[in-house]
Amino acid sequence: MSTPITIYGPTFSTFVRSVMMACELKDIPYEVTTEINGEKIEFRSAQHKALHPYTKFPVLMTEKGPIGETVAILHYLENTFGGKKLYPTDPFEQAQVELWSGISGIYVDTDIVRKVLLEYIFPKGENGTVRADVVEAAMPGVENALSVVAEQLGDNAYICGDEITAADLILIPIIDYIEQLEVGKPKVAAHKNLVEYIENVRKQDFAKRVLTS
Ligand SMILES: N[C@@H](CCC(=O)N[C@@H](CS)C(=O)NCC(=O)O)C(=O)O
Incomplete structure (x- = not known):
C-alpha cells in the first residue's frame, strides 16, 4: 500500500x-491527524496559522x-489522483458543481453548522447548556437551507444529477x-427527497467509513 496522504484536522x-x-x-490511502511530523499542532496556534492563514x-x-x-483540496485530489471523478468535464456542468459546492460550503454551512450544530457541540448557555433561544432563532435559516437543497435535488440521486460530485461531498456531512x-430531524423529514438522499448515501461504503468515525 502506498504512503497515506495526511489530512490535518x-x-x-x-x-x-x-x-x-x-x-x-x-x-x-489517508490519515486524519492533528500531529504533523510527530508534533501536535494546536488549533489556532502559530503553527496552525502557518498551515492555513485563517x-x-x-x-x-x-x-x-x-x-x-x-x-482547493478537492480539486487537487481530482487533478492528482485517479479513481472516481468528482467534477464533470463539461464546463456548464462543472460550473454547477462549483455553484453547489459554494452554496453548501458557505450558506448551508452558515445556517446549519455555524448557527445550530456548533451550539450543540460547544454549548454556550449557563452551565454548558444549549441555548434554546439561539437554536429557535436559527430554525428559519435551517428550514430555508433545507428547502433550497431539496428543490435543487428534485428527483435526482445527487445534488447535481445522477452522479455523485464534489458538491455532494460538502453537503453530505451537514x-x-x-x-x-x-x-x-423533522425539518429534514419535511423533504422526502432529502431523506432518501441521505439514506442512500449512508448505505454506501465511502460514507459509512466516514460519517460514523
Ligand atoms: N472555507 C473553509 C471552511 C473550513 C472551516 O470553517 N472549518 C471549520 C471546521 S468544520 C474550522 O476550521 N473551525 C475552526 C475554527 O473556525 O476555528 C473550507 O472550505 O475548508
Whole structure:
C-alpha cells in the first residue's frame, strides 16, 4: 500500500469529512491527524496559522506544502489522483458543481453548522447548556437551507444529477449531522427527497467509513 496522504484536522469536522469521503471514493490511502511530523499542532496556534492563514481545517499536507480550503483540496485530489471523478468535464456542468459546492460550503454551512450544530457541540448557555433561544432563532435559516437543497435535488440521486460530485461531498456531512439532531430531524423529514438522499448515501461504503468515525 502506498504512503497515506495526511489530512490535518479532527474527524468530527464536516469539511474534514468531505475530504475523507473524496479519498474513500478515489481509493486514496489517508490519515486524519492533528500531529504533523510527530508534533501536535494546536488549533489556532502559530503553527496552525502557518498551515492555513485563517487557522481553519482541513489542511492537506503535500510534498510541495500545505493546501487549505476544502474546494482547493478537492480539486487537487481530482487533478492528482485517479479513481472516481468528482467534477464533470463539461464546463456548464462543472460550473454547477462549483455553484453547489459554494452554496453548501458557505450558506448551508452558515445556517446549519455555524448557527445550530456548533451550539450543540460547544454549548454556550449557563452551565454548558444549549441555548434554546439561539437554536429557535436559527430554525428559519435551517428550514430555508433545507428547502433550497431539496428543490435543487428534485428527483435526482445527487445534488447535481445522477452522479455523485464534489458538491455532494460538502453537503453530505451537514445533512447527516442535522438529520440526527432532535430539532433537525423533522425539518429534514419535511423533504422526502432529502431523506432518501441521505439514506442512500449512508448505505454506501465511502460514507459509512466516514460519517460514523
Ligand atoms: N472555507 C473553509 C471552511 C473550513 C472551516 O470553517 N472549518 C471549520 C471546521 S468544520 C474550522 O476550521 N473551525 C475552526 C475554527 O473556525 O476555528 C473550507 O472550505 O475548508
